[in-house]
Amino acid sequence: MIIKLKELLATMTQEEFDRDWAAVKAKGLKGPTAKEFIASFRFLPTFQHVAAEAFQNEPAQIHFIFELKSQEFQYAMAA
């Protein structure tokens, strides 16, 4: 999936990308950003300082260092 995504992004024009992205955003969905979501895989505010230190020698696990905003994440669902 990722290899194909890289190939596709490398070959598509900016116009094609903008059109596809507009189709994605046309739904008007709200929710956590991808960065916030990725942060939730391993960082939590209560021990973020420990996690940052513990993970610094493990480059494979470090993609992003960013602050988790202290807001209520409460996205759920309904039919």
Added chain:
Amino acid sequence: MITAYHTVEDRENPDQIKLEGPFRCEREDAWLGYGYYFWDTHEPWAHDWGKSAYRKKGYVVCRAMVTNNENVMWDLYGNVGHNQEFIAAFETLLTSGKYNSEEDILTSDVIDFLKVKGLFNYLAVRVGDMYNQMKTIALKHPDARGREAFMNVGERVQICLYEKNELTLRDFSIIFPEIYR
């Protein structure tokens, strides 16, 4: 298969729910994109959601068996490889040079872009829902290098099916309220 729970508003239509459920969520807060949302395993999460989301009319809880096949389910809660795949998809989008908006990319944007381009290999996604009441506890014993260790507890887990078919879902039925069974 995973036992999962789906909460809907009580519109006094149990026959329709049994026949047509689960129902596709297309609300703007469908944070994993449009799909059929379930709570993973723990039934009280479905009741909690019903009590908070459907205060006026009440709620109905349905149970089903949903897939946990790693070729069908993008397991962003329990599969490290799938975690890495999501991160890689996001990084690829972000560093491609094509994305030039100031706006942050949403979780659902990553999934929906993969779908729009026909690259999304899965029929469902499983995630921890970033619940604000999740707790982190320090474990009693540090690890071998003397670092403290932590464990997350109480994290709610959600499943969103993008298609409902025999690969993703079976045995859908109402379990609450009892009169609708």
